[in-house]
Amino acid sequence: MWSFFARDPSKDFPYEIGDIVTGLEDKSVWALHQAKKKGTNEDVSVFVFDLRTGNETQFDVARAAVKRLKTLRHPSILTYLDSLETEKVLYLATEFVVPLETHLAQLSREGHQRDLYLSWGIFQITRALSFLNNDGNLRHNNVCLSSVFVNTAGEWKLGGVEYMAGAVEGTGLPIKILPTLEKYDPPEKADPSRQRLITKCSTDMWGLGCLIWEAFNGSLPQQSSLKDLNNIPKQLSTVYCELVGANPASRPNPADIITRCRKIGGYFKNDLVDALLFLEEIQIKEKNEKNRFFSSITSQLDSFPENVCQHKILPQLITAFEYGDAGSAVLMPMFKLGRLLDEVEYQKKIVPCVVKLFSSNDRATRIRLLQQLEHFIGHLQSNIVNEQIFPQVANGFMDTNPTIREQTVKSIIHLAPKLNYNNLNVEVLRHFARLQSKDDQGGIRTNTTVCLGKIAQHLHPQIRQKVLISAFIRAMRDPFPPARSAGVLALAATQQYFLLSEVATRILPALCQLTIDPEKSVRDSAFRTIKGFLGKLEKVSEDPSLRESMEADVHTATPSLSNAAATWAGWAVTAVTAKFYRSQSDTVKSITPMASKTLSKPGSLEQPSSSSISTTTSSVTSMTSLEQEESKGGDSVSDYDETWDTENWGDMEAPSGQIGMTEPRSPLPGQISGRTDRKGTDGWDMDEWGSLEEEPALEGSEACTSGGDWGSPDFVAVEGAATKSASSYSFGETAKDEVAGLTVKLPDEPRTPAAKSPSGWEENEWEPIEETGGASSKLEEARKKREERKLQRQKELEARRATRVSGGPMKLGAKKI
Known part of the structure; x- marks a missing residue:
């Protein structure tokens, strides 16, 4: 109940x-x-x-x-x-x-990927039959398309064990209760006289032959169709014929099939089978074997089936990293496969590995992480980046290895959008200031400027106003030519963040100094940038209403890409798509300078897109044409680093230690010596960049007075050109920036008897000027004295030039005897 x-x-x-x-x-x-x-x-x-x-x-x-x-x-x-x-x-x-039949129907009918996948599947079933026949002394008795299944990782699994029995040679075969399965019975089942020839594996080898035929042709319609070999691969045709032979005793053992097909040229000898078998045995492999494997598999992943990569290879890579000694070599294939995961899976499988990796003290691991940052940064949450990853990355700014420092600088490009105010506007800029002023690697100083130009859009507007111009002007005084080029390009690419008043009073005077730079590429960039800025000023002069649109992005935290300021740049718009400077420290193998490479120009500039060029600005058009002319000449393609994507800065490849110069070159008049500059203040405060605001006027006057050294009659002192009062300058043997502690080297010796100080000006040349009562007479007197001295110097310069012409050209930097 x-x-x-x-x-x-x-x-x-x-x-x-x-x-x-x-x-x-x-x-x-x-x-x-x-x-x-x-x-x-x-x-x-x-x-x-x-x-x-x-x-x-x-x-x-x-x-x-x-x-x-x-x-x-x-x-x-x-x-x-x-x-x-x-x-x-x-x-x-x-x-x-x-x-399996359902799974194969979803695969493409042809292609290298399908061929690799079928070889891996057939290998797995052959291996399962070898286990049953040889190790388990069992016969499956039902090997066909319907007895094989495929899991999520694409692995073939042998099922259909309803008719499995012990493998006793010479015994009969079981009767299958489903009529549709009778076509898979071997021919000896109907011939009692040949049943004594049945071996422990002959029945399953016949079934394996049927499975191979169905894998390439579809479901077997009748037993006689096995004679059709058209779609069977040539590498497998010999083995297949043996499998479906009429004599049971002549059918090979599954272990022998694996041995034969795993030899060079065999059907089971290919990249996919090799990779998956290596991963299954990775725990017993030597470390050198693992490194070679991880280095080679990255390029092979594109030819592997996606489900095999995602659910078979990737989990084993993660396991090898977490519990083995795979090291940093596993990172590249792991991050490449991580792109196949959805966001939830990525957060669960990859992100914990990434966080753990950034805390590693192994330099090779840190370098590979920074190099692969762009592949996984989009999956990292901002709080994880700021709290767990950035503190570890920031340690790289002070690493003694130049490669680590350089990769750390480049990584900020990808980290900047996710950094909070303090990490980006305080910590990053503090390290950038120190690297740009004190680092002994020219390539790192160059890339610091490049990176600053790239992350400008993410900086706070007030910090951006304070830092950008001073930092880029400092770069334009660097003794390393690519660093000067980077400063010019960065100014042009970020010009929407500058007030027009700063363009006129600070940027143009600094750019004009580079028009006499010994590097032609620097001069060309400077001239194009000057023309661009002058075009902006000219348009605003003609139509003052344009000023508001040109300065629209100066005080905005999220600049608009559609306003007028973004289109005035012309060729400069492409500066942000140029490539990082590739210094010797980019390679992990060696950081020793290579003297065999030379540098003739900072790099080629890409042609700008039509959508980024204003059709109303004539200066933009001329600058674009100049850029196209420059891109046609210069260094050969082999001199450039093509490993960086098109979102990077211009190629300026040269070893960081030597830049292709046959002899040392003294800094330009008014430029900062690389060594002296790095002995100044620690460069950690952002005020150091801000302190350079007054330097362009000082250096502009020095460049004019030394114009005779370059054989140019046009660079002479112009009254009233300085923006500050003359009494605010201090002239002596060296001119020093009292705020930042930066030492400015002036010409080595005077060219004329009248030049009694290294600056080319008399110590008592500038008369003190009283700002209050009775100043008019003193001003007039001082003006007359300056006019007299100016005329005297002009005559001396003309005499010197006449002597130089008659005596032949002087070598740059040579002293006059």
């Missing part, structure tokens, strides 16, 4: 059974269903046998299959999870799989 209240046993089954999967309707006693594990929602598969649709014989076969599968454990055999038997239903839960 209590049976009415009995609990249904199927409710205790810990899996929720879902929709049925097609493909096994008349080929198996089971019905395959999708299912999920209760509690974890994990995807599984459940094979269901319902006694209401079958008979007792089929029920016994299904029950035997469950018992057999429960005892088998092999990577290429279907994985048993759980089972439940009731009076009317039998449940068998396994890993999530789909029928």
Whole structure:
């Protein structure tokens, strides 16, 4: 009487059974269903046998299959999870799989990727049969397309064990209760006289031949179709013919098939099979073997099936990193495969590895992380970047290895959008100021300027106003030519952030000094930039209403790309798409300067897009044409680093130690010596950049007075050109910046008897000027004296030039005797 209240046993089954999967309707006693594990929602598969649709014989076969599968454990055999038997239903839960026939229908019909994948699948089934026949002394007796399944990782799993039995040579074969399976029976089953020739593996090898045919042709219509070899690969045709031979004794052992096909030129000898077998045995491999493997697999991943990469290779790479000694070599393929994951999976699998890696003290690991940053930075949350990653990255700014410092600078390009105010506007700029002024590697100083120009849009407007111009002017005084070029290009590329008053009073005077630079590429860039800025000033002079649109981005935190300021640059717009300077420290193998490489120009500039050029500015058009002319000449393509994407700055490749000069070159008049500059203040405060605001006027006057040294009659002192009062300057043997502590080297010796000080000016040349009562007479007197001295110097300069012309040209930097 209590049976009415009995609990249904199927409710205790810990899996929720879902929709049925097609493909096994008349080929198996089971019905395959999708299912999920209760509690974890994990995807599984459940094979269901319902006694209401079958008979007792089929029920016994299904029950035997469950018992057999429960005892088998092999990577290429279907994985048993759980089972439940009731009076009317039998449940068998396994890993999530789909029928092989369904999976192959979704693959492309041809291509190298499909060929590799089929070889890996056939290898797995052959390996499973070798395990059953040789190690387990069992015969499967049902190898065909319907008995093979594919899991999420694309691995082929041998199932359909309903007819499995012990492998006793000379015994008969079991009778299959489903008529559709009879076409897979070997020919000796119908001939009792040949059954004595049956070996422990002959029946399964016939089934393997049938599976190979179906893998390339589809479901087998009849047994006679096995004679068609048209779609069988040539590498496999010999083995295939042996498998479907009429004589059971001549069929090879599965272990022999693996040995033969794994040799050079064999069907199982390819990149995919090699890679997956190596990963399965990675724990017993030597470290050198692992490094070679990880270095080679990165380029091979594109030819591997996506599901194999995502669910088979990637988890094993992560495991090798976390629990093995794979080291930094595993990073590149791991990050490349990480792009196949969705955001949830990436956060769960890759991000914890990334955070752990950044705390590593291994320099090779840190370099590889910084180099691959662009591939995973988009998946990192801002709080993780600021709290866990940036503090580790910032240590690289002070590393003794130049490669680490340079890669750290470049990494800020990708980190800047996610950094908070303090990390970006205080910490990063503090390190940038020190590197730009004190680092002994010219390439690092150059790339610091490049990076600053690239992250300008992310800086706070007030900080941006204070830092950019001073930093770029400092770069234009660097003794390293690519650093000067970077300063010019950065000014042009960020010009929408400058007030027009600063353009007129600070930027143009600084740029004019580079028009006499010994490097032609620097001069050309300077001239183009000057023309661009002058074009802006000219347009505003003609139409003052344009000033507001040109200065619209100066005080905005998120600049608009559509306003007028962004289109005045012309060629300069492409400066932000040029490439980083590639210094010797870019390579991990050696940081020793290479004297064999030379530098003739900072790099080629790319042609700007039409959408970024204003059609109303004539100066823009002329600058664009100049850029195109420059890009046609210069260094050969082999001198440039093509490993950086088109979003980078112009190629300026030269070793950081030597820049292709045959002899040392003294700094330009008014320029900062690289060594002296780096002995100044520590350069950590942003005030150091701000302190350079008054220097352009000082250097502009020095450049004019030394114009005779360059053979130019046009660079002479012009009254009233300085923006400050003359009494604010202090002239002596050296001119020093009292705020920043920067030493400015002046010409080595005077060219004329009248030049009694290194600056080319008399100590008492400037008369003190009283600002209050009775000043008019003194001003007039001082003006007359200056006019007299100016005329005297002009005559002396003309005499010197006449002497120089008659005596032949002087070598740059040579002293006059």
